[in-house]
Amino acid sequence: RDAPFCPACGTRTELRHAGWSRHCPRCGREHFPRTDPAVIVLLSSATDPDRILLGANAAWGGGRYSCFAGFAEAGESLEDAVAREILEEAGVRLQDVQYRGSQVWPYPRSLMLGFRARILDDTEVRPDGEEIVEVRWFDREQIGAALRGEDAVQLPGTSSIARRLIEDWYGGAA
Ligand SMILES: [Zn+2]
Numbered sequence: 001r002d003a004p005f006c007p008a009c010g011t012r013t014e015l016r017h018a019g020w021s022r023h024c025p026r027c028g029r030e031h032f033p034r035t036d037p038a039v040i041v042l043l044s045s046a047t048d049p050d051r052i053l054l055g056a057n058a059a060w061g062g063g064r065y066s067c068f069a070g071f072a073e074a075g076e077s078l079e080d081a082v083a084r085e086i087l088e089e090a091g092v093r094l095q096d097v098q099y100r101g102s103q104v105w106p107y108p109r110s111l112m113l114g115f116r117a118r119i120l121d122d123t124e125v126r127p128d129g130e131e132i133v134e135v136r137w138f139d140r141e142q143i144g145a146a147l148r149g150e151d152a153v154q155l156p157g158t159s160s161i162a163r164r165l166i167e168d169w170y171g172g173a174a
Pocket of ligand 1: 006007008009010011024025026027028029
């Protein structure tokens with residue numbers, strides 16, 4: 001419904017493969033649904049690998065914390081998107097940025113790319129005050145309790161890549 005016409009020649013396109021793509025009968029081009037890449041990052045302390053930094057989003061209300069995330073912009077590499085988003089939301093620069101896996105998030109049309117990174121300097125941490133209203137350090141004990149539901153802190157849902165990034169770190173996956 002969002003894209004019924006061929007962006008190259010303006011002809012009405014036809015559905016192919018039950019909607020996985022659209023085909024233009026005039027110029028022959030095949031068009032795939034738009035997918036917006038987004039990055040999500042688990043941050044650990046510059047000096048203490050047993051501490052991670054999570055953020056509380058203004059839209060979530062109190063008590064919920066998660067990894068930092070945002071959309072990659074046009075013309076931006078994923079590495080640049082990670083650096084920019086984290087600088088904007090948490091005020092810090094990064095080192096040891098590692099890709100950890102992805103999750104399709106078709107609501108509406110994004111692909112989440114998960115990373116883990118180490119903060120360059122913990123003293124630079126500050127929330128942006130708009131999207132991220134609070135940042136907070138957690139140690140392994142606190143995360144363990146929250147994962148088991150024994151703490152008032154709420155972590156991301158079990159089906160999310162944010163949860164997987166936190167569980168990976170908690171479980172000590174390298
Ligand atoms: Zn066409």
